[in-house]
Amino acid sequence: MKDSKSDTIDFGYKQVAKNEKQSLVANVFNSVAQKYDIMNDVMSFGIHRIWKRYTIDCSGVRTGMKVLDIAGGTGDLTAQFSRRVGPTGEVVLADINQAMLDVGRDKLRNKGIVGNVDYVQANAEDLPFEDERFDIITIAFGLRNVTDKQKALESMFRVLKPGGRLLVLEFSKPVPPMLSQAYDFYSFNVLPKMGQLVAGDAESYQYLAESIRMHPDQDTLKSMMEQAGYERVTYDNLTGGIVALHRGFKF
Numbered sequence: 729m730k731d732s733k734s735d736t737i738d739f740g741y742k743q744v745a746k747n748e749k750q751s752l753v754a755n756v757f758n759s760v761a762q763k764y765d766i767m768n769d770v771m772s773f774g775i776h777r778i779w780k781r782y783t784i785d786c787s788g789v790r791t792g793m794k795v796l797d798i799a800g801g802t803g804d805l806t807a808q809f810s811r812r813v814g815p816t817g818e819v820v821l822a823d824i825n826q827a828m829l830d831v832g833r834d835k836l837r838n839k840g841i842v843g844n845v846d847y848v849q850a851n852a853e854d855l856p857f858e859d860e861r862f863d864i865i866t867i868a869f870g871l872r873n874v875t876d877k878q879k880a881l882e883s884m885f886r887v888l889k890p891g892g893r894l895l896v897l898e899f900s901k902p903v904p905p906m907l908s909q910a911y912d913f914y915s916f917n918v919l920p921k922m923g924q925l926v927a928g929d930a931e932s933y934q935y936l937a938e939s940i941r942m943h944p945d946q947d948t949l950k951s952m953m954e955q956a957g958y959e960r961v962t963y964d965n966l967t968g969g970i971v972a973l974h975r976g977f978k979f
């Protein structure tokens with residue numbers, strides 16, 4: 729990871745010019761948008777639903793709150809937040825990619841989730857919202873794809889209310905060595921083949937496996953959040969650390 733000083737940045741295992749990564753990531757999500765939900769269920773054996781439910785449970789969401797689900801994609805978290813904040817609350821589903829937002833909007837409307845959800849195309853690094861607008865911000869499986877992660881954490885800090893919390897749900901570093909080996913085998917041998925079979929796209933799922941390895945580990949991400957100003961930063965390892973949920977508060 730070379731976020732701040734270098735001119736290049738990782739895109740999976742490749743190093744690319746910093747100003748190139750955003751469009752390469754856009755290509756990935758343009759390609760997978762229509763099959764994104766089914767691939768999530770297939771490749772995680774449905775476990776992503778449990779990770780997301782845990783995130784909601786840890787969010788402290790209550791009726792009337794304002795929530796930002798950035799890099800929200802097809803809106804799994806937004807759907808659950810929408811029910812919890814009720815008609816007096818507000819959820820903003822924001823994503824840099826219009827194709828992912830379109831799939832999300834159609835899915836949520838088909839489920840009857842309307843009224844308290846707004847859809848905004850936005851870059852996590854430069855959020856187009858006023859200061860201290862949100863009680864809760866979530867970024868699920870999104871931070872890994874952002875070019876300047878530190879800038880994104882700072883941008884989220886700016887739009888968070890004092891007393892509000894950020895939750896970062898992201899792939900991380902598996903803790904037990906045996907799990908790590910099995911997971912590597914699965915990621916590099918099975919996942920791209922599944923991607924080819926289900927979504928007709930092996931390359932995007934090869935990127936997924938590589939981008940996970942390049943993402944900061946649990947303690948590095950914790951330090952980055954502290955550097956951005958968050959306090960009482962903690963994390964929980966889920967499924968042996970394959971995924972981690974980081975939480976931090978703004979006071």
Ligand SMILES: C[S@@+](CC[C@H](N)C(=O)[O-])C[C@H]1O[C@@H](n2cnc3c(N)ncnc32)[C@H](O)[C@@H]1O
Nearest residue numbers: 799800801823824825828851852868869870873
């Ligand atoms: C793996 S999907 C996660 C979607 C959803 N949060 C979920 O958990 O199912 C990652 C999302 O991050 C979005 N994304 C990538 N870079 C972004 C950025 N700089 N700002 C906002 N969204 C971004 C992508 O467009 C994509 O929809």
